[in-house]
């Protein structure tokens with residue numbers, strides 16, 4: 001055989017074999033993808049039942065199987081095949097009917113078929129109106145996408161924008177809230193949206209209404225028009241203007257329950273009761289007491305009401321774990337509460353509408369709507385937190401007599417089957433006295449009650465549907481009494497408030513408002529914001545101004561007024577009372593708080609006024625320590641026999657001085673006399689000090705002896721504490737130290753700040769851990785909850801696979 005010739009039947013070299021197999025693999029993959037695309041385009045959904053029938057990738061099919069999803073729900077059967085064909089979809093289906101999978105499966109499949117890789121940037125954007133819902137969607141995506149290699153991120157705020165930035169540049173799928181996404185699109189040059197293939201809006205009608213308008217418009221401007229768009233909600237919008245804003249292309253309207261006789265889940269039992277407003281809390285309390293073995297979700301119309309009911313009911317101990325959730329809690333707390341309620345078998349969660357949409361709490365038995373929802377759609381979403389995916393559930397709506405007719409008419413139009421029931425009067429328990437007692441004992445709760453009252457009144461006032469909501473017809477005085485308040489707080493309203501706009505406004509837009517104690521809705525807040533620019537008012541300022549509240553008894557209010565001379569300027573004087581009189585710092589002309597050019601100042605005698613431009617600064621400025629600093633060290637005076645005060649050094653009368661002889665001589669005499677006096681005093685001091693040292697040594701000796709012998713024979717665990725470490729006061733003095741011993745104390749007293757500990761307890765261990773975590777730049781906030789925001793963010797940074 002010639003040199004170099006290959007023997008017949010021998011294999012090609014390894015390198016070229018590998019190359020060949022790689023290209024074969026690639027070819028095979030491409031053929032598979034083409035076949036998948038073809039199958040999706042030609043798919044006939046008429047006999048579709050199981051996920052395994054769908055023309056989807058192996059990766060998605062495995063993810064679904066591993067998550068135990070087998071049979072498609074109606075909305076999934078109708079929407080998924082169309083979305084896989086690349087159609088724009090307007091999907092409407094009852095709450096709890098599985099809309100999340102109806103958009104997540106197409107998201108994964110479209111990107112897969114288009115061979116999307118990490119280098120291709122953002123491929124799909126999923127928008128949710130709340131952080132909780134975004135987290136929930138993200139978790140489902142993680143489960144069913146576990147066999148894909150896309151990177152997915154969660155963009156919901158509550159974290160440093162900069163931290164999120166770099167990671168976002170590498171993400172293929174983002175689940176986000178509108179405000180935060182808008183921020184990133186505007187400020188993050190690393191975010192490449194040019195190739196975006198899919199835009200999904202969950203709870204689309206909510207996202208498209210006024211509150212999110214700016215954010216959504218900005219997002220839509222920043223992404224390509226040539227993309228697929230999927231909109232889902234239980235109460236879908238068909239508003240042409242909304243759809244035009246999203247540039248939908250010939251969308252397919254998929255409404256599986258439009259022809260159904262009801263808009264709510266079949267297994268949901270819905271009832272309402274008619275109750276006078278002042279009896280609502282009695283009924284709620286009695287209901288909870290009678291259902292302590294259930295899982296109950298209670299909707300109230302504002303954060304303040306949620307907090308008031310939670311705080312008071314908690315004190316009254318109904319015998320069921322209580323939780324509360326609203327939009328003003330910190331994200332970690334919100335996550336923790338959501339997780340707790342999800343995993344609990346029996347508990348009662350008081351919440352605002354922040355949990356009304358989309359959240360999939362397992363096995364909720366009851367949804368109670370204490371406050372009437374603003375419209376029938378909100379009703380549908382609230383009750384949809386129970387009776388999800390083939391489960392049973394019950395819902396009760398509390399209606400005031402004035403709300404009954406209007407609300408029932410609205411519900412009827414929306415095809416909500418609801419029946420009236422009555423409360424068994426013998427089971428109803430009045431809690432008014434208990435609430436009064438709680439409010440009386442705790443001014444903070446009373447204050448919260450006042451805010452709850454105000455926010456309720458405002459929430460009714462700002463509603464547009466006057467057939468249902470009529471504030472004037474509500475017995476507000478009695479309602480205040482039912483909350484345990486001594487009188488109805490005065491509520492200020494401004495014209496033209498827009499409940500929906502404020503309610504749906506993203507957090508970013510409400511940022512300024514969040515810092516205040518006011519409620520979430522209404523132009524009142526905007527008015528308040530304007531006021532806030534003029535002067536900084538603390539909650540205590542407001543509390544004092546509320547004269548009809550009797551937070552302080554009327555005669556006390558009188559004292560404030562008379563003490564300040566005149567009723568005309570009560571507001572300013574109240575502030576003076578708070579700032580000055582309350583602390584007893586002298587005359588109001590010299591010291592106290594005042595206003596200049598619309599700014600508030602605190603004036604301490606002889607010092608520059610301190611500008612009060614925040615609550616924190618006011619608190620600081622009013623602290624004892626700060627005031628001591630500003631007040632200086634004071635002047636030492638001596639008193640003569642007649643009780644007259646004199647400065648320590650005073651000028652002598654000139655004539656007297658001349659009579660006493662030559663000035664230089666006098667000086668010499670004075671110095672000689674003083675030095676003799678100082679030497680004598682020094683001798684005396686030394687003797688006293690010596691005597692004291694000796695006595696102290698004796699005492700120490702005696703104490704040691706006592707300790708060694710065990711004075712009364714008992715084994716005292718804290719004997720290890722040595723004598724240097726005995727009790728000291730704040731200045732580092734020991735209890736038996738004498739004021740006169742000052743010179744010795746200076747020598748002996750160690751720096752009083754930190755006392756050495758001779759034994760270690762759990763707190764030391766904790767402190768060390770905290771210190772360590774701090775050093776690493778991270779504070780461990782929740783040890784037990786497995787799904788902290790950090791966990792989720794870490795997941796967000798990782799790959800789905």
Ligand SMILES: Nc1ncnc2c1ncn2[C@@H]1O[C@H](COP(=O)(O)OP(=O)(O)OP(=O)(O)O)[C@@H](O)[C@H]1O
Pocket residue numbers: 069070071072073076093094095096097098099100101233234357358359360384388389
């Ligand atoms: N095909 C399915 N098989 C079994 N369970 C399913 C299926 N699809 C969805 N589910 C379950 O049904 C529940 C409700 O699903 P999902 O949250 O998607 O409902 P939804 O229609 O989005 O509700 P909402 O309108 O309240 O947002 C979830 O617990 C989900 O896991």
